[in-house]
Amino acid sequence: MTKVHIYSVAFSSFGRVAQLVCEEKQIPYSMGMAVNGEEVPFKGEQHHVWHPYGKIPVLLVDDKALCESTSIIRYLDAQFPGVKLTPQDPWLAAKLDERVQLLSSYINHALIRDYMLELIFPKGPDGTPRLDVMEANKPAALRALSLVETWLSEEAGYLFGSTFSLADAMALPSLYYVTQLKAPFSLVNEDSAIFRYVQRMKETHASCAKVLVPKQG
Ligand SMILES: N[C@@H](CCC(=O)N[C@@H](CS)C(=O)NCC(=O)O)C(=O)O
Known part of the structure; x- marks a missing residue:
């Protein structure tokens, strides 16, 4: 049987993206920074052989690596059986891909790299978050969320179309972390469309209930 390993820490938002797809498609996998026990x-x-810029996740499939x-x-979606997370139609598949790209770059950067990571890995004096940087980056984070809310209002319960897709897998780990932010750093209210979407995904998809959990350790 094909051996699938996600080289990542459990709290990495991008690692969780790969994990969500494995869970949703019921692909047997392992995850962690140890490979074959080492x-x-x-x-x-x-x-760095696996990823020239030393980022996680890296997917290890038998003796092959993909970053x-x-x-x-x-x-994962093309190779493995199970529920399909990409439409068959080439135009719809390309439009989904477009959304996944926007989510993995501009939107993830605005929410996670330029806002939340200031709290998780504070770079200010005495190890405190740089509040001025967060304040300066907040408008871009809110704009990213408003774009996601627009997509949610146009689609049928998911981020692309009427079923769970690669767009949901790409978005949910970051959006889940956003819902965990507490005042004065919060970006969404509990009655916002994004908060409700994350909650609904956790309630209706076993993959989300398992993967979208607080950072441990
Ligand atoms: N474009 C990459 C981004 C991956 C990424 O930024 N991963 C973070 C963890 S969530 C990381 O490796 N951070 C360590 C670093 O940037 O040095 C992808 O989509 O996989």
Whole structure:
């Protein structure tokens, strides 16, 4: 049987994207920074062979390695049986891909890299978050959320079309983290469309209930 391993830490939002696709398609997989029982150092030599910029996740399939979460989830969906997370129609597939790209780049950067990571890995004096940087980056984060809300209002319960797709898998780990932000850093209210969408996905998809959990450790 094909051996699938996601080289990632459990709290990585992009690692969780790959994990959600495995869970949704019921692909047997393992996940962690140890491969075949041996720790592979983050940003070490082997990691850089797999990913030239030393990012996680890396997908290991038997003796092959694939980096970049967008490539990883497209491959998982194309290669493995189970529910299809991409439409058959080439135009719809390309439009889904467009959305996945926007989510993995501009939207993820605005929400996670430029806003939330300031709280998780504070770079201010005495290890405090740089509040001025967060304040400056907040409008871009709110704009990203408003774009996602527009998509949610146009689609039928999901981020693309009427079923769970690669767009939901790409968006949910970041959006889940956004829903966990507490005042004064919160970006969404509990009655917002995004909050309700994340809650609904957790209630209706076992994959989301398992993967969208608070960061451990
Ligand atoms: N474009 C990459 C981004 C991956 C990424 O930024 N991963 C983060 C963890 S969520 C990471 O490796 N951060 C460590 C670093 O940037 O050095 C992808 O889609 O896989």
